[in-house]
Amino acid sequence: MLTISQVSERTGLSPYTLRYYEKVGVLKEPKRKEGGARSYSESEVSFIQCLNGLKRLGMSLEEITEFFRDGCVMEKIQQGEDLAKLSPSLNKRTEILTKHLAELEAKKKELETIMALTREKLAMYDALAKGAAEEKNGSGARE
Structure with a gap:
């Protein structure tokens, strides 16, 4: 943990950002240690890295929340869940x-228009x- x-x-996100994502519902609240400190599993870190990747692509937190509404599809596939059951989630994504x-x-x-x-x-x-510069050099030569 x-x-x-x-x-x-590991993710490049500040603790403040992680807490904020938790507060707004993008991240589920992690388990807590006896003293109340957050404790993250490797699968949670992988999820956060995936979330961060979508954020870097410019997706809004609302889009990301909707994207992950059904959880982590790749994790479900790795756990052997039937692809047919995942079809609505895949279609939404x-x-x-x-x-x-x-x-x-x-x-x-x-x-591209602005660059042109x-x-x-x-x-x-x-x-x-x-x-x-040519005008300056030309007039200087005539004097």
Whole structure:
């Protein structure tokens, strides 16, 4: 069993973030030691790492909560649960990820437009700066 500090080190999430995720229902409350300290199992750490991966992909906590509503599908598969029973959960996850991917594609398109505009501005300013330098050098040579 691992302490919250150890989980923090392994996942890159601060203890504050872990407690917050627990408070808002993204994480289930872990077992507690006699003194009240949180105690995490390896499977809980794996779940947190998976959750963190989805967060890094830009998913909201609401989407992540919905994504994991039925628990960890991979863990259920490893435990031998029938895939047919997991079909509704798999379909829901596919729906969530498809929606999220569409949002990312829209953001990518927006960023590509902004990057193209930035490149145009840079090219224009470079040309203006070269023109100013040539004008300065040219007028200095005439004097």
